[in-house]
Amino acid sequence: MTALSLSLVVPWAAGLVLALLDGRRRLVGWVAVCVLGANLGALVVLAAAVLPDDPVVVTTGNWPAGVGITLRADALGVLFALLSSLALLSATVFEVLEGVRERTFPGLVVLLAAGLTGVFVTGDLFNFYVFFELAMTAGYVLATYGGGRRELGAALVFTTVNLLGTFIFLLSVAGVYHVTGTLEMSGIAARMDEVDANAAVLLAAGFFVAFSVKLGLFPFHFWLPTVYTGARPAVAAILSGGLANIGAYGLLRFGGELLPGELDLAAGALIVIGSASILYGGVLAVSRRTASEMLAYSAIGQVGYVLVAIGVGGPVGFAAAILYTVVNALNKTLLFLTAQMRGALAGATFALGALSVAGVPPAAGFVGKLELFRATAGSPALVALFVLGSALSFVYAFQTYQYDFWRGERRGRRSSAPSRASSPRSRSSSSRWACGRSRCSR
Amino acid sequence: MSVILEVVCPRLLGPAAMVAAAIIVKGYSDVGDGFSAGVVVALAVALRYVTLGAERAERSLPVLRHAPVLAVAGLLLVLAIGFFPVAFGEPPLTHFPRAGEPVVEIGALELTTAVALDVGIFLLVAGALVETIHQIARLVEERRA
Amino acid sequence: MSLLFALAAAVLFGTGAYLLLDRDLVRVVFGVVLVSQAAVLTLVASGLTRGAAPIYPLSRGPVSDPLSQAMALTAIVIGLAVTALLLVLVLRVVQAYRSEELAEVAVREAEREARLERLHEREHAEEEAAAR
Numbered sequence: 001m002t003a004l005s006l007s008l009v010v011p012w013a014a015g016l017v018l019a020l021l022d023g024r025r026r027l028v029g030w031v032a033v034c035v036l037g038a039n040l041g042a043l044v045v046l047a048a049a050v051l052p053d054d055p056v057v058v059t060t061g062n063w064p065a066g067v068g069i070t071l072r073a074d075a076l077g078v079l080f081a082l083l084s085s086l087a088l089l090s091a092t093v094f095e096v097l098e099g100v101r102e103r104t105f106p107g108l109v110v111l112l113a114a115g116l117t118g119v120f121v122t123g124d125l126f127n128f129y130v131f132f133e134l135a136m137t138a139g140y141v142l143a144t145y146g147g148g149r150r151e152l153g154a155a156l157v158f159t160t161v162n163l164l165g166t167f168i169f170l171l172s173v174a175g176v177y178h179v180t181g182t183l184e185m186s187g188i189a190a191r192m193d194e195v196d197a198n199a200a201v202l203l204a205a206g207f208f209v210a211f212s213v214k215l216g217l218f219p220f221h222f223w224l225p226t227v228y229t230g231a232r233p234a235v236a237a238i239l240s241g242g243l244a245n246i247g248a249y250g251l252l253r254f255g256g257e258l259l260p261g262e263l264d265l266a267a268g269a270l271i272v273i274g275s276a277s278i279l280y281g282g283v284l285a286v287s288r289r290t291a292s293e294m295l296a297y298s299a300i301g302q303v304g305y306v307l308v309a310i311g312v313g314g315p316v317g318f319a320a321a322i323l324y325t326v327v328n329a330l331n332k333t334l335l336f337l338t339a340q341m342r343g344a345l346a347g348a349t350f351a352l353g354a355l356s357v358a359g360v361p362p363a364a365g366f367v368g369k370l371e372l373f374r375a376t377a378g379s380p381a382l383v384a385l386f387v388l389g390s391a392l393s394f395v396y397a398f399q400t401y402q403y404d405f406w407r408g409e410r411r412g413r414r415s416s417a418p419s420r421a422s423s424p425r426s427r428s429s430s431s432r433w434a435c436g437r438s439r440c441s442r
Numbered sequence: 443m444s445v446i447l448e449v450v451c452p453r454l455l456g457p458a459a460m461v462a463a464a465i466i467v468k469g470y471s472d473v474g475d476g477f478s479a480g481v482v483v484a485l486a487v488a489l490r491y492v493t494l495g496a497e498r499a500e501r502s503l504p505v506l507r508h509a510p511v512l513a514v515a516g517l518l519l520v521l522a523i524g525f526f527p528v529a530f531g532e533p534p535l536t537h538f539p540r541a542g543e544p545v546v547e548i549g550a551l552e553l554t555t556a557v558a559l560d561v562g563i564f565l566l567v568a569g570a571l572v573e574t575i576h577q578i579a580r581l582v583e584e585r586r587a
Numbered sequence: 588m589s590l591l592f593a594l595a596a597a598v599l600f601g602t603g604a605y606l607l608l609d610r611d612l613v614r615v616v617f618g619v620v621l622v623s624q625a626a627v628l629t630l631v632a633s634g635l636t637r638g639a640a641p642i643y644p645l646s647r648g649p650v651s652d653p654l655s656q657a658m659a660l661t662a663i664v665i666g667l668a669v670t671a672l673l674l675v676l677v678l679r680v681v682q683a684y685r686s687e688e689l690a691e692v693a694v695r696e697a698e699r700e701a702r703l704e705r706l707h708e709r710e711h712a713e714e715e716a717a718a719r
Contacts, residue, residue, distance in 0.1 A: 005528040013521050016514045061535040071534075126658050133665050140672060149683045153696075156612070156680050159673060163619050164607070170626040170662060177655065178633035473640065477664070574671045581678045 001058050003049060004073050004121060007042035007081070011035055011114035019107030029096035032106030036089040039113050043085055046121075047078045057123065070184055072123030076322070080249045081120040083326055087241030087333040088113050094337045095234035102145055109238065112138035119246055125173050125183040132169075132246060136162060139243045146232045154230025158239075161223040165213030172206030175199065176258075189258050204262035207254045215247030215303045218277035228296035233340045236292065240299055241333030248306050248325040255310060256318055263313065270311030275385050277304030282392030286399065291339035294400045295332065298357060301389065302328045305372055308382065312375050320368075320375040327368035331356045339404070347405035354397035359390050451493040452502070458486035466560050467551055476560035480567025487572050496579035509572040516565025523559045592632035599625035612677045619673060623666040630659040 014035040021028045050056055055074035059065050073081075092109050100106065115135025122128050140162070143155035177183055179199050180191040192200060209220070216224035228236045255263040263270075281301020288294045306328070309321035334353040338346045352363060359369030369390060376382040462479035469475045487506065490499045500506045527536040537555045539545055546553040599621050606618030634655030639646045641653040684695065 001531075001533065002528055005525055005534055009521055009525045009528075013518055016517055016521075020510060020514055058533045060533050061537065062533055062540075068533075068535075126661070130661060130665070133669070137669065137672065140676075144676065144679070149680075149696075152676070152680045152683050156676055159676060160607070160615060160619060163669060163673070164622060167619075167622045167626040171629050174626070174629040174633040174655075174658075177630075177658070183654070477660075570668070577675060578671075578678070581675065581682070585678070585682060 001056060003042050003046040004056055004058060004071060007039055007046055007117050008071075008114060008121070010042060011039045011110045011117065015107050015110035015114055017107075018110055019104060021107070022103045023100050023106040024103055026096070029092070029100050029106050032110050033089065033092050033096060035110050036085065036092055036113055039110075039117065040082070040085045040089055043078065043082050043117070046073055047082060050078050051075055066182070066184065066187070069127050070123035071121055072185070073121040076249070076252060077120040079322065079326070080245050081117050083329050084116045084120070084242040084245050085113060087245075087329055088116075088238055090333055091234045091237040091241065091337065094237070098234070102147065104141065105145060108138045108142050112142065112238065112242065116242060116246070120249060123185050125176060125185060125188065127183075129166075129170060129173055133166060135243060135246065136166060139239060142235050142238060143227060143231055145235045150230045151232070154227045157223050158227040161213060165210045165220075168206050168213075169210035172203045172210065175203045175206065179203070185253075185258060192259060192261070200259065200262055201265065204255070204259045204266065207250065207259070208266070211247045211250035211254070212273075213247075214250070215244055215306075216300050217303055217307060218273055218280050218300065221277070221280075221300045224300060225293065225296040228299065228336075229290070229292045233292075233336050236295070237333045237336040240295075240336060241329045244299070244303075244332075245325065245329055248303070248321070251307070251310055252318065252321060256313075263310070267311045267313060271308050271382070274304040274307030274309075274311060275382075277301060277307065278385060278389040279304075279392075282389050282396070285396040286392055288396070289400075289403065291400050291404055292336070294396050295335055295339060298393065298396060299332060301393065302332075302357070305368075305386070305389070308385075309372055309375055312382075314375075316371075316375045320371040323371045324368040327356065327364050331365060339400075342405075347401075350405060351401055354401050357397050358394035360394070447493050451489040454489060455483075455486045455503075458482050462564065466557075466564060469560060470552065470556070476563035477567050479560075480564045480571065483564075483568045484571035484575070487568075488575050491575055491579055496576065496583060500576075506572055506576065509569045509576060511569075513566050513569025513573060516562045516567075516569055519562030520559055520566065523555050523562060588635060589632060592628055592635070596625045596628040596632070599628065612680065616670065616673045616677055620666070620670050623662070623669070627659050627662045627666065630655055630662055633658075 014031075018028060018032055018035070023029060023032070046056065050073050055072055057073075058071045059068040060071065061068045088109055092106070095105065112135050115131050115133075115138060118131030119128060119135060122131055140155060140159040143158045144151050173183075176188060179195045180188050182188060182191065212220045213223075228240060231239065278301050281297050281299070281304060285294045285297035285301060288297060302324075306321050306325050309317050309324060311317070312320075331353050334349060335357070338350040338353065356363035356365035359365045369386070372386055373383060376386065462482045465474040465479040465482065466476055467474075487499075490503070494502065505512075524535050527538070528534055537559075539554060551557075603618045603621030603623075603625060606614045606621065609615060609618070632655075634652035636649065636652045638649035638651040641650045
């Protein structure tokens with residue numbers, strides 16, 4: 001219970017104080033890094049308690065169960081909290097080393113960490129919404145980071161679309177309360193069987209749309225390329241490695257636990273949407289030349305795998321979905337952070353991430369892909385789809401690697417706005433990061 | 443019309459603060475809480491901004507410039523009250539003294555940790571709303587300039 | 588009563604969705620606000636019971652469901668914060684572009700891209716000339 005409370009209250013309180021201080025000062029940045037580290041530490045302690053035993057359940061205010069709001073940390077939630085915390089920590093370390101540009105950045109990242117931890121450890125549907133909105137609001141403001149036209153435009157699109165998704169989620173929450181009379185997740189799961197099937201399908205569709213918008217799945221992806229290419233690398237890493245986890249977690253938690261019947265019903269549709277996502281993301285990523293655009297479309301493709309795995313379902317499918325989400329979040333964080341850097345070390349790191357996206361043996365992505373193949377072993381069509389998707393990701397990842405890291409100079413469209421806007425900074429910092437600058441041939 | 447506005451609106455802050463205090467206090471036996479109290483005060487402040495303009499409003503009441511500090515202090519108070527029971531091995535948001543235990547009373551007001559929580563919420567809401575008003579006023583004036 | 592709430596929420600959501608499609612950014616914000624109000628109405632309607640206010644010395648007879656009211660209140664507060672954020676964001680975008688029309692934003696963006704492209708091509712040509 002102490003670790004659970006600490007993992008919530010430490011980033012929350014520290015984020016508030018940091019929000020008042022000037023984040024451009026190096027010390028403030030490092031304090032934020034320490035707080036995120038402490039949050040990660042508390043989550044590790046919590047994970048050590050949760051993984052071997054049962055979930056930690058706390059009913060706030062000493063109220064009897066069913067009256068008070070419950071906090072519930074189980075293996076799935078703690079895993080996602082750890083993952084997001086790690087992504088935020090690495091992005092913040094990166095940005096502090098680069099030099100923070102706006103005073104609010106460290107405070108916002110720490111508040112985002114508090115919101116994300118809350119989302120993953122709550123056992124109450126409405127509380128989920130509240131923490132979700134806390135994290136998203138920090139994300140909306142973070143998307144403006146940099147303050148240029150491009151960032152502001154991207155932030156506006158991001159905010160509007162995601163708010164719409166959030167309100168659709170809220171409509172479904174109201175519906176769930178109406179038909180089950182409870183907001184506690186375990187209670188909902190127990191009572192969902194007796195609910196009228198039509199109502200349940202409608203609610204499930206609402207949740208699916210809401211989380212798909214967060215994830216950027218194929219028909220709901222339209223905001224994603226603008227935002228991921230418009231935002232600065234650290235923010236793109238935070239949004240894709242941290243905030244997008246809410247979508248995958250929501251699909252697993254709501255689909256797998258609260259509405260399993262509706263998930264079975266929709267399995268076919270989920271597989272079709274997931275496959276469309278894989279192909280769409282893969283093909284468009286191949287046709288892109290800038291690393292950030294490639295990564296944005298790659299993100300659309302990669303979450304398709306998660307959705308297909310959820311659609312396949314069963315313990316193997318869910319395990320594959322979880323594993324793939326973990327690997328994907330780590331890949332995206334690594335790639336967004338290293339894509340703007342130059343030099344041998346950054347190049348090697350990017351190559352490692354690219355191998356992982358493609359699912360080639362020495363990298364972590366291989367394990368994720370292997371698990372996917374195990375989950376779908378019964379269906380030749382899906383196996384073929386995965387092979388095709390992997391081939392596409394191999395092509396686009398190495399195409400970008402080749403353009404950006406092998407050839408010293410960059411040609412054509414690739415030096416358009418995003419890399420150009422950030423290049424003075426990243427060039428100056430790359431000398432700190434790497435042994436040699438590949439652009440010095442100029 | 444405008445003279446009445448200019449004379450009356452700035453003087454509404456006192457009565458608004460009074461009403462806010464009443465709303466917090468009566469929240470324990472009737473309808474009322476820190477949130478609505480904060481909104482009442484913020485509305486009075488908003489009237490000042492509208493009638494006096496941002497510059498004059500903040501010069502006549504310098505505390506308005508420190509609204510973010512008030513909001514953060516309020517939320518920190520809320521978090522402290524919410525999470526301090528964890529130190530005693532109780533779940534978060536447990537309130538003291540517990541039901542049935544003796545309470546410190548001032549007149550008709552019973553002092554429990556819930557009152558402090560509401561004061562924190564009042565500070566948070568009032569501070570956050572005033573800061574929002576301040577930011578919008580600043581952006582509008584920048585645009586006009 | 589539920590039907591009335593459902594109709595009101597549907598009208599709000601529809602109007603909001605229509606405004607969201609507008610090119611005027613302020614109307615987009617109003618659209619988001621209306622959609623959020625549709626969600627709040629649905630929350631109120633989700634626990635619609637007739638009864639006295641649920642405050643401790645309970646009166647006799649039925650008591651109304653406080654939970655949906657609490658949820659609606661929380662949603663209103665969050666909606667307020669988010670609306671303020673959106674308005675400030677729109678104001679900053681407008682300041683950055685000095686225009687409220689999304690189409691113009693797109694046109695300017697395209698112009699900027701084209702300018703960068705030309706610039707880069709010139710640089711590239713110069714480089715090649717220098718190399719020769």
